[in-house]
Amino acid sequence: MNDKWLNWAVKIQSIAQAGLTYSRDPYDKERYEELREIAAEMLAERTDIPTGKIRDLFCNESGYQTPKVDTRAAIFKDGKILLVHENNGTWALPGGWCDVDQSVVSNTLKEVSEETGLTAEAEQLIAVQDWRRHNVQNYVYGILKIFVECRVIGGKFEDNIETTEIRYFGKEELPDKLAVEKTTKEQILMCFQAHEAEHWKVIVD
Template sequence: MEPKWLQWAKQLQSIAQAGLTYSKDVYDLERFELIREISIDIVEKHTDLDKTIIKNLFASETGYATPKVDVRAAVFKEGKILMVQERAEGDWSLPGGWADIGLTPGEVAVKEVKEEAGFDVKPVKLIAVTDNKRHPHPPSLYHVYKLFILCEIVGGQAAVSVETSAVKFFAEDELPKLSVARNTKSQIEMAFRFLKNPDEPVYFD
C-alpha cells in the first residue's frame, strides 16, 4: 500500500531511535545519528516537506519505537452508522482519534464520540485491530494500528465540535466521501458485517 522508500525510511528511523536509546558507545551513537539523518533525507527527497518539519514529526521521539494507536468507534442507530464530517477537509469518518495516555481503548472511544458527535456511548466489543500498511490508507510517516470498537448509544444528542462540522448516520449503500487517512470503505463495510453478525470473530491485520 505504501511506497517502498517510506517503508525503508520508517525502518531506518526505528533502528536509529532504538540505538540512540540503548547504546552507550559514543561511536555507535554517532552511527545511529547518521542512520536517523539518512531516514530524514529519504523522506525529504520524496516529499515536499521541509527537513525541520520531518525531524519534528518523524525523528524527534526517544525510547523504543512503537506504532501509534488510533481508536475508531462504530456506532449504529436503526441500521445506520454514525459518522462525523471533518472540519479540516470536509470528508467523513467514524468518531475517533489517537489513543490517550491513561485511558483504556474503550474510554478513548467514549470520549471521542462525545467530543466529536455529542452522543454518550458505552463500548460493547472490540471488532478489529488493523495495520494501516495492509489497507488503502494514504502514506504516513507513522506506523499506525487502528482499533475499531463497537459502541452503543446510551444518551446525548448529535452535536458538532471544533473538529467536526456535521454529524449524521449513513446506510451502507449511501456512504459519503470518506477521510481515508482515518477509515476506508472496506473498514466501514467490516463494521456493518459485525452489526449483521454479532458472532463475527475479531478481525486483525
Template sequence: MSDRWIEWAQQLQAIAQNGLTYNENPFDIERYQQIRQIAVDIIAAHSDMEPSYILDLFNREIGYATPKVDVRAAVFDDNKILLVQEREDGCWTLPGGWADVGDSPSEAIVREVYEESGYHVRAVKLLAIYDRNHPRHGHPPLVHHVYKLFFQCELIGGTPTKSFETEGIAFFDELDLPKLSLTRVVPSQIARLFEHYRNPTWQTDFD
C-alpha cells in the same frame, strides 16, 4: 510495491530511535542520527512535507519504538453508521483518534466519540485490529506506523455537537457514504464493520 518507501523509512526511524535510546557511545549516537536523517530524506523525497517538520516529529519520539494506537468507533443506529466531518480536510470518518496515555482502549474511544460528535456511547465489542501499513487497507502513506482498533459502540445518549476538530455529525447508510478521509478510514473497513454488525457472533478481525 510503490509505497514500500514509507515502510522502509519507518523501519529506519525505529532503528534510529532504539539506538539513540539505549546507546551512550558518541560515535554510535552520530551513526543513529545519520540513519534517522536518511529516513527523513526518504519521506521528504516522496511527499510534500518539509524535512525539518519530519525531523521534529521523529525527535519527539523517545524510548523503544512501537506502533501508535488509533481508536475508531462503529456506532450504529437504524442500520446506519455514525460519521464525523473533519475540519482538516472536509471529509468524513469514524469518530476516533490517538489513544491517550492513561486511558484504557474503551475509555479512549468513549472519550473520542463524545469529543468529536457530542454522543455518549458504551464500547461493547472490539471488531478489528488492523495494521495501517498493510497494503490491503489502501491508506495513504503516513510517517508513523499505526495499529487501528475498531470498536462497536452502543449509543446511549447525547446530542450531535460540533467540535474544534469536526464540522459535521451524521448517520449514513452503507450504500450512501460521503467522501471519506482516507488517512483515517477506507471504504472496505466501513463495509467490514457493517458485516460485523449483521453478524454479531463473528470473532475479531486482525492484521
C-alpha cells in the same frame, strides 16, 4: 502515500532510534544519528517536505519507537452507521489518538462524546488493524487502528472544533469523500459485517 521507499525510510529511522536508546558506545551513537539523518533526507526527497520538518515529525522522539494507537467507534441505528463530518469536508467514523491516560474503551467513548455530543457504551471489539495495510498513509510512523462497536445511550450533536455534523448512512449510501487515512469504505463495511453477524470473530492483522 503508500510507498516502499517511505516504508524503508521509516524502518531505518526506527532502527536508528532504538540504537540511540540502547547503545552505550559513543561511536555507535554517532552512526545511528547518521542513519536517522539519512532517513529524514530520504523522506524529504520522496515527499517534498523540508528535511527540517521531517526531523520535527519523527527525529525528536526518544526511547524505543512503538506504533501510535487510533480508536474508532462503529455506532448503528436502524441498520445505518454513524459518520462524522470533519472540518475539511470528509467523513469518518468518530475516533482519534488514544491518550496516554485512557484505555481503548474509555478513549473510544471520549472521542464519541467530543465529536458527536453523544454518550455511548462499548459492546464489542471489531478489529485491530495495521494502518499500513489498509489506509492511505500520511504519517511517518506506524499506527494501530482499533475498531469498537458502541451503542448510544444518550446525548445529541453539539458544535465542536473537530466536526460540523453527524449523519447515519446505509451500506449503499456511504459518502464518496471519506477521510481514507482514518476510515476507508472497506473498514466501514467491515463494521457492518460485525454488527450484522450473530457471532463475530475479531479481525487482527
